Amino acid sequence: MTTTTFSWDVQSSEDDAVLVLHGDINSTAASGFEAAYAQIEGGTESIVIDFSDTDFINSTGIALIVSLLAKARAAHRPVIARGLTDHYREIFDITRLSDFLTIEDPAQT
Amino acid sequence: MITSFSEPTEITDNDPLAAYLLAAAGPVELDKVDLDSPALRALKEAQVMLVVPLISQGELVGTINLGRRLSDQPYSTDDRKLLAGLASQVAPAIRLAQLVAEQQAEAEERERIAHELEVAALIQQTLLPKTLPEIPGWEIDAYYRPAQAVGGDFYDFVPLEDGRYVILIGDVTGHGVPAALVMASCRSILRSATQQHSDPGAILATTNEALIVDIPPNMFVTCLCAVLDPDTSTLRFSNAGHNLPYASSSDGVTELRATGMPLGLMPDMQYDVVEATIEPGTALLLSSDGLTEAHNPEREMYGFGRLRELLEHSYSDTDLLKSILTDLDRFSQGVEQEDDVTLVVVRHTSSARSSAATFSGVTDLGSFEIPSVPGSERVVMDRVLEMVASVGMQPDRLQRLGSAVAEAAMNAIEHGNKNRPELTVSVFVAVNDGAVHVSIADKGTSPAPLTAVKEPDLEAKLEGLDTPRGWGLFLIERLVDEVITSQTDDGNVVELVMRLEAKT
Numbered sequence: 001m002t003t004t005t006f007s008w009d010v011q012s013s014e015d016d017a018v019l020v021l022h023g024d025i026n027s028t029a030a031s032g033f034e035a036a037y038a039q040i041e042g043g044t045e046s047i048v049i050d051f052s053d054t055d056f057i058n059s060t061g062i063a064l065i066v067s068l069l070a071k072a073r074a075a076h077r078p079v080i081a082r083g084l085t086d087h088y089r090e091i092f093d094i095t096r097l098s099d100f101l102t103i104e105d106p107a108q109t
Numbered sequence: 110m111i112t113s114f115s116e117p118t119e120i121t122d123n124d125p126l127a128a129y130l131l132a133a134a135g136p137v138e139l140d141k142v143d144l145d146s147p148a149l150r151a152l153k154e155a156q157v158m159l160v161v162p163l164i165s166q167g168e169l170v171g172t173i174n175l176g177r178r179l180s181d182q183p184y185s186t187d188d189r190k191l192l193a194g195l196a197s198q199v200a201p202a203i204r205l206a207q208l209v210a211e212q213q214a215e216a217e218e219r220e221r222i223a224h225e226l227e228v229a230a231l232i233q234q235t236l237l238p239k240t241l242p243e244i245p246g247w248e249i250d251a252y253y254r255p256a257q258a259v260g261g262d263f264y265d266f267v268p269l270e271d272g273r274y275v276i277l278i279g280d281v282t283g284h285g286v287p288a289a290l291v292m293a294s295c296r297s298i299l300r301s302a303t304q305q306h307s308d309p310g311a312i313l314a315t316t317n318e319a320l321i322v323d324i325p326p327n328m329f330v331t332c333l334c335a336v337l338d339p340d341t342s343t344l345r346f347s348n349a350g351h352n353l354p355y356a357s358s359s360d361g362v363t364e365l366r367a368t369g370m371p372l373g374l375m376p377d378m379q380y381d382v383v384e385a386t387i388e389p390g391t392a393l394l395l396s397s398d399g400l401t402e403a404h405n406p407e408r409e410m411y412g413f414g415r416l417r418e419l420l421e422h423s424y425s426d427t428d429l430l431k432s433i434l435t436d437l438d439r440f441s442q443g444v445e446q447e448d449d450v451t452l453v454v455v456r457h458t459s460s461a462r463s464s465a466a467t468f469s470g471v472t473d474l475g476s477f478e479i480p481s482v483p484g485s486e487r488v489v490m491d492r493v494l495e496m497v498a499s500v501g502m503q504p505d506r507l508q509r510l511g512s513a514v515a516e517a518a519m520n521a522i523e524h525g526n527k528n529r530p531e532l533t534v535s536v537f538v539a540v541n542d543g544a545v546h547v548s549i550a551d552k553g554t555s556p557a558p559l560t561a562v563k564e565p566d567l568e569a570k571l572e573g574l575d576t577p578r579g580w581g582l583f584l585i586e587r588l589v590d591e592v593i594t595s596q597t598d599d600g601n602v603v604e605l606v607m608r609l610e611a612k613t
Contacts, residue, residue: 024487026484026486026487027483027484028483028484056487056490056515058486058487058512058515058516058519058581059516059519059578059580059581059584060519060578062580062584063576063577063578063579063580064577066567066570066571066577067577069571070570070571070572070573070577073571086505087505087508087509087512090505090509091512091584091588094584094587094588095565095567095580095583095584096567097567099567100567100571
């Protein structure tokens with residue numbers, strides 16, 4: 001395994017703005033994360049963050065998710081995490097992020 | 110007019126002339142004095158006719174000596190009145206000048222003694238170990254604070270050729286310079302005894318025989334001598350009347366008991382040797398009585414009970430010495446330190462040796478170094494996971510270990526090595542007794558802030574009241590079974606311990 005560069009795309013529907021993340025979520029993802037949110041900013045629909053194409057999130061990545069969640073909460077937009085592995089579900093539990101966003105069961109994805 | 114000076118004549122206190130002048134009410138004509146006095150003879154030889162005693166507060170502080178009048182006439186009554194008046198004015202002024210000169214001399218003497226004590230304190234510092242032994246899997250810390258410029262406490266570490274260490278702590282009766290002199294001599298004798306013996310009882314017995322020849326009769330030395338074998342975790346120790354060491358672990362606080370007569374009191378003493386095993390997670394405290402016998406303003410003693418209680422709660426503190434000293438200083442606040450305080454902590458951090466696989470039961474899985482480039486933490490994680498792949502760790506635990514390794518590596522790269530690529534992060538991986546040990550070492554000079562990690566306040570972060578960052582150390586602590594941090598001369602070491610299987 002090697003480090004994979006972060007990228008994202010937005011696949012929005014009527015109900016949701018879906019941010020699909022690719023690659024490692026670490027300090028190198030910081031500017032991409034902001035740009036991705038900027039693209040969906042201003043809407044009112046729920047925000048779905050799709051993690052199914054990412055297999056590494058570190059503490060800096062957690063901080064990026066916290067920042068995004070803070071902005072979404074200020075805009076009263078619910079946030080849904082999709083495609084999280086069991087390991088990162090556990091990390092979302094440890095950090096209590098799971099108290100502030102909805103984690104989709106794997107079956108729903 | 111004064112035509113000539115003669116050398117001042119000294120009148121010693123026991124010269125009868127001194128008493129005569131003190132008793133005289135005013136100027137004295139020497140012609141009329143008949144005493145067996147060296148001073149009187151000297152004055153007459155110098156052709157002194159009239160002596161005016163200068164008396165201040167009942168003390169003869171000097172004399173005004175007059176020779177023959179130019180007119181060859183005797184001194185008149187008016188002359189004498191004038192001289193007596195002059196003497197009464199001059200005497201206190203001379204006394205004052207003498208007092209000032211005496212005080213100056215005393216101050217200079219005090220300064221000289223203070224300077225000598227400073228030098229003595231420096232010399233004594235050189236008698237204490239300049240560095241602490243570095244033993245993989247063990248942490249050793251020591252503290253020394255004399256009550257005065259110099260003290261009678263000491264500690265020492267002497268490495269033996271077979272890898273064992275002699276650990277010594279001692280206390281000479283009294284404090285200050287006398288104790289410091291005996292301390293210096295006792296330390297040298299102990300050092301040379303460790304060259305002849307590696308048995309703690311024999312070291313103390315040999316020292317006792319040598320010390321008893323030189324030590325002043327009213328002085329003695331208490332000393333605890335321990336020989337630590339880091340490979341087998343055994344501690345063999347003997348005690349010459351010193352405070353007992355405490356071994357603290359999750360099982361509680363135990364006194365390691367051994368008794369014996371202090372050094373320098375009686376010849377032909379034998380010292381029993383007691384053996385103890387220092388299990389991983391155990392902190393051993395050796396102390397002098399300056400700690401337990403410290404008083405608070407109410408004159409209560411710090412005592413063994415308080416120390417025991419503190420150890421029960423704080424034995425696992427990374428900086429145990431600081432915890433003890435903080436408690437002591439809080440207790441004895443406002444009270445001048447009465448006795449020297451010396452503390453030595455020997456902590457068994459882990460049964461695994463991070464850099465060597467010679468330790469029984471440890472399988473070395475490998476080691477590597479990487480430059481401190483941001484993003485390398487992912488490389489460290491992947492390589493460690495590869496090395497650990499064959500040891501049979503539960504998959505969820507393996508992933509948790511991976512994330513913790515990445516965080517610890519990122520901490521080493523960013524905080525320890527400040528992202529300087531020329532500084533490397535060293536990683537050692539070993540498996541021992543059903544657990545994987547990953548040691549991550551940086552070259553940082555400031556200690557890694559890895560103690561007492563508080564849970565980050567997510568609500569505050571979401572409200573924008575706190576930085577969204579600050580998860581790394583918290584995650585490490587929550588993801589693995591044990592985190593052990595230590596500092597070496599080279600930098601910080603974080604050791605992550607993860608059992609292969611969850612505890613049932």
